Amino acid sequence: MSSSEAPVSVVTKIVDGYFRFLKFVIALCLAIMVVLVFGNVFLRYAFNSGISVSEEVSRWFFVWMTFLGALVAMREHGHLGVDAFVMRLSPFGKRVCLILGQTLIAYVCWLLLVGSWDQTVINLDVKAPTSGWSMAWFYGTGIVFAVTGGLITLHNLYRALFCKLGEHELVQVKESEEIHGEHANTQGEPALRAVAGGKH
Amino acid sequence: MTITIFLGSLLGAMALGVPIAFALLICGVALMYHLDMFDAQIIAQNVINGADSFPLMAVPFFLLAGEIMNAGGLSKRIVNIALAMVGHVHGGLGYVAILASCLLASLSGSAVADSAALAALLVPMMTAAGHNKERSCGLIAAGGIIAPIIPPSIGFVIFGVASGLSISKLFLAGIFPGLLMGIGLAIAWTIVARRDDVKPLPRKSAKEIVATIVDGAWAMMLPVIIIVGLKFGVFTPTEAAVVAAVYSLIIAVFVYKELKPKDVYAVFVQAATTTAVVMFLVAAAMVSAWLITVADLPGELIALLEPFMDNPTLLLIVIMLVVVAVGTAMDMTPTILILTPVLMPVVKQAGIDPIYFGVLFIMNNAIGLITPPVGTVLNVVAGVGKISISDLMRGVWPFLMAQLAVLFALVAFPVLVTGPAKWFAS
């Protein structure tokens, strides 16, 4: 986004790499879910058998995909929201709303971190019924989400407070599920991607 | 009092431009303070468990199938079938759009995906033939929203999980009302397009028609697999969705050969990201739903609606008008998630058939996708059709009225939903 800051810093590179990695992980999660669930159907009808861990394990991958994917969307301002009200405000009003909103989100991330931490500790030696995996892997999703989401939010707050945002960045939600992703800046492009298979 | 806290915190946060998912979490925090049971674990527990659902896995699988169908040439072939069959009659491209909407709806669960594909394929053809562009785009937008009514449907999946109703039953109950929406559109199109001076496409020879149908047969097998599979209990809706995804992947890569193996990764990333946006919202809604339950907010609402409780039809009309109003400003998924836990106890208490209500509720939400000011499908069609939102609004209104007429006909005659639903289920 900030193409004017000429040399790409090491931090930016690491952060970009981290989110590219997250995208790879969520695609992998989806692929594993397909294999497990489809495999189960196939085995049931072809061989009268099944993978008994399929249901539970695929659900866990689903949970991880949801929260890691939600982080990707958070960074790309892809979450749904209603911008009808803030759009009518002056740049100053927009900035105030953004600061208030991001503060609330940061607080929610903090609560999520505390709550997931407690639940992860409680569930360290609790075993999942079918796979026998520690339930901490399940509740641990919340920790990863809260830490990364909190950092994204704090970064947004820092930029909002110290005037490093352009006016178009002061509204950070989209009205529809359709228009998100890093290429969604022009009106025609996201829709064209929809036809090309980039969309749901 | 609880209702005030619920609405105040939710709408307040949304007005600040906070994403709806986070607004739901903030609303949960406010309710925890209000109920004097503050504990961060309540948030963490419900948000994480909210995403942990086998039935909801139908969402990523149907989204993935939709992505593959659009990128892999399945959607295009469905449109070709519709073209070959009704392209030659007067005003035929409009009927093509309606027929294609219904056919695509039986493959895809998402209004957005369908209207994008239809707009890209049909708007250029319709305008070239001499149809009014605003009206063509309007028809396609209104046709796109049939997708969540005719199964598969992501809306029904999310509603089914939020309400605890059988997704299979909802799917089967949606078939006939979805077709009624198509018929409603056809009537509206006949009226508004009768004076259009257009040249119909040349009638295709029988040979050409057969060739088109054969070419599209692989794609048309998919709805057959899904509906037969669900009807005969061969698989659960989630399994139907994964079968749809794998089937369309095989057809797109190996039969039509329009999806290159190297594009498959991008398709998976896209489906996963879109799923995450929907699912994070679902998960966040579980937090407020849990607190709504503990606070017995539906009880408060039932007390408020007491004057209507003895008259289910009147109650239904009131609820439908509220949902239409909410739908003007909100997208489908958040509306379902926010209203279902509040409305379902009311509906059950009033003795309204929950499956019937579900069909009406989802249809109403789908209509919200084409009501201004905020209409996701309007945005998509405007983008793809290269037309301004205000022009599109002018073009869509006759079809919007037709869909609302169908909705309120179903309110007046419940048997239009329950009758065919019984037939399909037996």
Next chain:
Amino acid sequence: AARDLKLAMQTNPGTAQYDGVEKFAALVKEKSGGSLTVKIFGGGALGGDLQVVSSLQGGTVELSQMNASLLNGLAKEFSVLDFPFLFDNEKEAHAIMDGPIGKKLMDKLPEKGIVGLAYPELGFRHISNNKRAVKKVEDLAGLKIRVIQTPVYVDMMNALGANATPLPFPEVYNALEQKAVDGATNPLVTIPVMKFDEVQKYLTLTRHQYNPQIIIMSKKAWDKLTPAEQKIIQESANEARDFERQVSAKKNAEALEYLKKKLEVTELSAEEMAKMREKVKPVIEKYTKELGEPFVKEVYAEVAKVRGAK
């Protein structure tokens, strides 16, 4: 001031289990003079069983009632309750659950943040299907029987010669109706409540598994109570348990009467029951190793003692 205790469960009104917790709530209110109240959230309104267990551990929900073997994630010994043919009848089951074995299991819970109070019941499971009357073990061969997605259930059904088909409970009716599976295993009461009798023809009284339930409380909530209040809760749980077992027996008897009119009901001969026990032996051996031999032996010894005492 009155304190509200939330009780979360999956069961809906109209069942013995729900009647039982309603009794529990009434008893707590009565004995505490209204200073403690139990508010019931049925139908999974506060989350699935595993989520509720975690809520109890964290202290965000105070009470619950569920199948006791679901606690095997906290203490693997609870799995023994899923063992096929462990008990012959309710009397035996009640004696074991209320005796030293039941207590030993409950004693494993406090270190996990949970207090066990009493064992009501879901009851014995039986096998129904729509293909043929199962009069011999061999009749089960090849039947697709729906089971819970728990390894013991799957292995046991396969050991009996059937094809275990794990399915989520809400999908069972549809699957039976459309003949995607041939049969299912349920306590008698469940069959008419879920209308499975509409889509099944044959019922065999196999009594192959007994599911005890357990009333549990969050230890965090428990520790906040005065000893007098703890006593009230414990006594109410015990009385509610006895009440629930009576209701369960009555409802099961009624259900059987009703089902005899709707389905072809088969009692298995002692000889066939013995054959079934023989068939599931390898399954029991496999899970005995996982649970730890000494504990399982102790359980079977205790069962033998109770059986001999009659």
